[in-house]
Amino acid sequence: MYQAAENRYEKMEYKRCGRSGVLLPRVSLGLWQNFGLEKPLQEQREILLRAFDMGITHFDLANNYGSPALGKAEENFGEILKSDLGKYRDELLISTKAGFDMWPGPYGNWGSRKYLMASLDQSLMRMGLEYVDIFYHHRPDPETPLEETMRALADIVRQGKALYVGISNYGDQEARDAVLLLKEMGVPCLIDQPRYNMFERGAEDGLFSTLLENGVGCICYSPLAQGALTDKYLNGIPQESRAARQGTTVGGRYLSEERLGQIRQLNELALERGQSLARMALSWVLREEAVTSVLIGASSVRQLEDSTACLDNLKFTQEELEKIDSILI
Ligand SMILES: NC(=O)c1ccc[n+]([C@@H]2O[C@H](COP(=O)([O-])OP(=O)(O)OC[C@H]3O[C@@H](n4cnc5c(N)ncnc54)[C@H](OP(=O)(O)O)[C@@H]3O)[C@@H](O)[C@H]2O)c1
DSSP, X not given: OOOOOTTTTSSOOEEEOSSXXXXXXXXEEEOSSSSSTTSOHHHHHHHHHHHHHTTOOEEEOOTTOSSSTTTHHHHHHHHHIIIIIGGGGGGOEEEEEEOSOOSSSTTSSTTOHHHHHHHHHHHHHHHTOSOEEEEEEOSOOSSSOHHHHHHHHHHHHHTTSEEEEEEXXXXXXXXXXXXXXXXXXXXXXXXXXXXXXXXXXXXXXXXXXXXXXXXXXXXXXXXXXXXXXXXXXXXXXXXSSXXXXXXXXXXXXXXXXXXXXXXXXXXXXXXXXXXXHHHHHHHHHHTXXXXXXXXXXXXXXXXXXXXXXXXXXXXXXXXXXXXXXXXXX
């Protein structure tokens, strides 16, 4: 029978999520990969319980996480809630999302009220929950009026099926519009979830300042560029890695010769700082004032522990930041 570690809140740091009552752990764990059929349930359980024991209270899901991308991660997470974590429900901040293709026909994708309402009901059923803490619209829908999507989010909060709502993958102007609509509807946007890492810095061009200005929190996904910003690919592609798995984007997106050259230089700088590259890449994301939390993935307890230790060294000198910029140009 699982008993959470008594010292679980001693080391983790928490930061206020925008202008809200919610505190997020500076490191949160996502269940996109490794939490479907990719890994035995027992290994998933070990990662999740170790995370909670380290003070990671926030777990991020979506309707399409895990393999197959049809709710498997939510189903497995539901199992682990039932067997172990459920008794700590009031200490957990659980999020899910809808926005990508989930079921056939015109109502299983994008941003209609019809899709969002049905998808959240399915997610709650799979996880065995009465409510989630955060429900996100997963990506902007170019065709559905934004007002309809935001109205659906606001109504989901009124129905008590989510305590807060957020947006993900919205550009700066789209985020501004969404935040304003939600404000007018009396349900503030709690959080935005953009992709942000040393290689993908688009959020610096306006989005971060929009979030700060509007009191919206920010949790950055793929902070390790799916594992590329670690030392694992320095000598080729290990068999046990995301890049070696079929259908993943890490190789094509992040492992060109040019990128590998940058990764080697960043690795040297990390070692000079006394950090692994993974830890430096996470500390670097956390240096941004707008960033509430880094949303990591992990395929083992060892990785989870290594990444979480980024909190031991969050400071950068101006010289180090300039060196990183010069490597990345
Ligand atoms: N909103 C969205 O559209 C969206 C999109 C993508 C992700 N997300 C969220 O963000 C979460 C994290 O995304 P991500 O998995 O791409 O994040 P990430 O942290 O950039 O990459 C995680 C992967 O990097 C490797 N890794 C992690 N820690 C390591 C360490 N200390 N040393 C060496 N390798 C390490 C592992 O890959 P190996 O398998 O190779 O070991 C791990 O699965 C997702 O689970 C999801 O919740 C959201």
